[in-house]
Amino acid sequence: MGELPRLVATDLDGTLVRQDRSISPRTADVLARIAKRGTLVVMVTGRPVRWLSQVYNQLHEPLPAICANGAVVYDPGTDRVLRANPLAxxxxxxxxxxxxxxxxxxxxxxxxxxxxxxxxxxxxxxxxxxxxxxxxxxxxxxxxxxxxxxxxxxxxxxxxxxxxxxxxxxxxxxxxxxxxxxxxxxxxxxxAGVTKAAGLAWFCEQHGIEPAEVVAFGDMPNDVPMLTWAGRAVAVGNAHPAVREIADDVTLSNDEDGVAAYLEDLFELESQP
Structure with missing residues (x-):
């Protein structure tokens, strides 16, 4: 990935969210600053839609979400499910x-x-x-x-x-x-075929974004398809061995704001007071 990514995709629990279920002000601020620059930020999670409010309450603005390990694509602005791939x-x-x-x-x-x-x-x-x-x-x-x-x-x-x-x-x-x-x-x-990678690929297609233009963060085996698909795969420091094995980079742990730290360096963001 020679240029800055057009899209940042991040898992929630164990990656963006700390062990106490909080999102730090630092992390919320970094995501908001990147989004303001025009980079899409997408949450890609195993969580169901009904658990997203716990995250949105800690962010500056709600972010689009790919839920249930890729089965649901959700738009928080309209409270609509844009795509669903259920088991019949x-x-x-x-x-x-x-x-x-x-x-x-x-x-x-x-x-x-x-x-x-x-x-x-x-x-x-x-x-x-x-x-x-x-x-x-x-x-x-x-x-x-x-x-x-x-x-x-x-x-x-x-x-x-x-x-x-x-x-x-x-x-x-x-x-x-x-x-x-x-x-x-x-x-x-x-x-069959429903993974975080498949959900993210559909979302990116709607926005004309190629895999090479995506940086993705994760920590557990359900993140592996997404990390393998993305142009740059980043494991947090507390990640499962299967994730660390396929990652291009490893950042700090979720409790150390690893996603925020990595994005600050990548986008050359100055620290806020």
Missing amino acids: PDLLAEVTQRLRAEVPGAVFAVEVADGRELRHDAEWPVLWDAEDPSIRVLATPEEVASVPAVKLLIRAGRRDPDAFVQIVAAALGGLAEATHSSYSGLIEISA
Whole structure:
């Protein structure tokens, strides 16, 4: 990448967002200054749409977002989903049936309504949104797989995610994409061909931007397709080994504002008082 990028794509959790779920004033300021110069800044995340407000509340202006690992492209200015690539109910039924047979103790949840609602097995551990009325507990496998879902989630107790994702992928046999973005044993499943790279590629095509004109930041295996696609791939210092292996550069950790530090150097931004 000989010139400055036309687009900056960044993962959120573990990359732009600190461990305490905050975005530092420094980071918010750097993103705003770059956007003001005319460079597009896009958030590319595994989060559902309903969790974006926690981020927007800490930024100067809301940024476009590619959510659910590439399945949803969201415009915060109009509160509209511009593109969605869900798993169809018949595919969901087949996938969950296979995984229930292959993975003892498996429990499932699905992100539906373009990620504005979560439906889950009765045994699913509800860690977030516990008091949110948009969560609906569905006790039967048929109900979990009854409507299109932009993401299917599977847990089976606490497992090593790198090993567990291989088990899930083998059971899927190419029917869908399996990845992970945490160390808790949660595996995220999308429709075949749906990745952060695919979502970002569609967004860039709408704006006439080539991969070589993109710098991307990430920290976990679900970021690997995006980082491989982008002209410059940057891992934060706390990144998973799979991300560090394919990155062109490594910056500071998320808690050290690694994305902001890298962009300050890249765009030659002077420090603000």
